[in-house]
Amino acid sequence: xxxxxxQQAKPALRIAGQVALLSxxxxxxxxxxxxxxxxVPGGVLGMAVVLIGLIKGWLPLDLFKSGARWxxxxxxxxxxxxxxAVVQYPELIVSAGAKIxxxxxxxxxxxxxxxxxxxxxxxxxxxxxxxxxxTREA
Numbered sequence: 001x002x003x004x005x006x007q008q009a010k011p012a013l014r015i016a017g018q019v020a021l022l023s024x025x026x027x028x029x030x031x032x033x034x035x036x037x038x039x040v041p042g043g044v045l046g047m048a049v050v051l052i053g054l055i056k057g058w059l060p061l062d063l064f065k066s067g068a069r070w071x072x073x074x075x076x077x078x079x080x081x082x083x084x085a086v087v088q089y090p091e092l093i094v095s096a097g098a099k100i101x102x103x104x105x106x107x108x109x110x111x112x113x114x115x116x117x118x119x120x121x122x123x124x125x126x127x128x129x130x131x132x133x134x135t136r137e138a
Contacts, residue, residue: 008120011066014067015066016067017067018064018065018066018070019067019070020065020067021063021064021067022050022064022067022068022071025049025050026042026043028046029042029043029046029047030042030045031042032045033045035132041067042053061080
């Protein structure tokens, strides 16, 4: 393999390794959830563990960054089974379509509202901390 080809293969291998690591964390969290906390989904538990590890500094961000970016970029692939289900069961859409649509619209609105309020609060906190830091310097 030439040097140029090996340099091009490194990012792909890094992404594959990080996706495998994220998958392993998800699998381990699912196993823990099934045995110790059945009320908590494994994905939520795994995300919490990774978040705590990142915040505490136990896990470097570079350990997951490229793999997480790739997964987010390819997220549309994860919705293909949903589209197949809609095509296979049109009678479900006819009978419960309005209820499903209402749930989707309301949950999207709630998520967007909660996200915007959280971002706004943290932005205000950041501004307040910057003001406090400036007054201490003066």
